[in-house]
Amino acid sequence: MAMNQVQFQSGLSMAQFIRRYGTEARCYRALYRARWPQGFRCPRCNSRPRSRFRRAGRVY
Incomplete structure (x- = not known):
């Protein structure tokens, strides 16, 4: 399987992501x-x- 560039980019950890965008x-x-x-x-x-x-049921 080819390497997905999105999966391996540096950025937020999961904990940081949840703190920033948790809801x-x-x-x-x-x-x-x-x-x-x-x-x-x-x-x-x-x-x-x-x-x-x-x-x-979804708001647009």
């Missing part, structure tokens, strides 16, 4: 900040309002 809410906030460091802006109209919806 779904903390993980969501970290992803949100990484994607939109200055806050969300619509790519089409540059406005801030956004909507979320639920499908099959």
Whole structure:
């Protein structure tokens, strides 16, 4: 089997990962900040309002 580069990259230990992203809410906030460091802006109209919806029990 070929070596997977993702598996062997240096980074956080499992304990560090859990401390940083241990809950779904903390993980969501970290992803949100990484994607939109200055806050969300619509790519089409540059406005801030956004909507979320639920499908099959999941929030999008």
